[in-house]
Amino acid sequence: MSAVPPIGRRRHRLLVEIAVDAPDDNGGVQRSWAAAGAIWASIEPVRLAGGFAAARAEQIVTHHIVFRRRDGLTGDARLREGDRVFRIVAIEDVDDAARFRRAQCEEIGP
Numbered sequence: 001m002s003a004v005p006p007i008g009r010r011r012h013r014l015l016v017e018i019a020v021d022a023p024d025d026n027g028g029v030q031r032s033w034a035a036a037g038a039i040w041a042s043i044e045p046v047r048l049a050g051g052f053a054a055a056r057a058e059q060i061v062t063h064h065i066v067f068r069r070r071d072g073l074t075g076d077a078r079l080r081e082g083d084r085v086f087r088i089v090a091i092e093d094v095d096d097a098a099r100f101r102r103a104q105c106e107e108i109g110p
Helices: none
Strands: 012-023 029-053 056-068 077-081 084-093 100-108
Touching: 012 056, 029 077, 056 084
Parallel strands: none
Antiparallel strands: 012 029, 012 077, 029 056, 056 100, 077 084, 084 100
């Protein structure tokens, strides 16, 4: 099987969001997210892990998201599909021509 999914599997329209940091009144920063375009991609679930953090149950779901190469999309950005938000952990080229990229992502809550 090819690492590049056929066009029919790239059916998810994901919003690309970039971090915008603004200074707050306490000397820190307030982070918000701004839309920076959209991509068509395939989303493949990879792993589900559970555990406890801060005395509460927590789940981490990882996905591989494959999309056509887009310059400027780095690990500082995140992807959104409706209420689903994906934090980018790593990005790699999928094919030798560097036309497609695969992002390893963690799904985080809204």
